[in-house]
Amino acid sequence: MLGKWFLAEHPPIYRKLISCIIINHGEKKGSEGGTVVDKIKIQGMSCQHCVMSVTKALGTIPGVKNLKVDLVKGEAAFENTQNASAEVIHKAVEDAGYKVAE
Numbered sequence: 001m002l003g004k005w006f007l008a009e010h011p012p013i014y015r016k017l018i019s020c021i022i023i024n025h026g027e028k029k030g031s032e033g034g035t036v037v038d039k040i041k042i043q044g045m046s047c048q049h050c051v052m053s054v055t056k057a058l059g060t061i062p063g064v065k066n067l068k069v070d071l072v073k074g075e076a077a078f079e080n081t082q083n084a085s086a087e088v089i090h091k092a093v094e095d096a097g098y099k100v101a102e
């Protein structure tokens, strides 16, 4: 992974880019149809109601498709067809009352 120097030397736009890369790092499907599957770790989900809340929150982001929230793994996987930024995704999860694990 990129070292600390990279974060220190580069303006925020690059940092944003980096966090997107980190989010995508977990699982990346081939670019057939240009679709990338994002997988994020979500902390704080404890029941099906939490899954519903997270599903609803992420579902409001434009371009998020085939969303699957896994309670046991504490993960959400979805196609990010409009390249929503990591910031937007984190905010949606946090607004719903949960946290994206770094």
Ligand SMILES: [Cu+2]
Residues within 6 Å of the ligand: 045, 046, 047, 048, 049, 050, 051
């Ligand atoms: Cu719950």
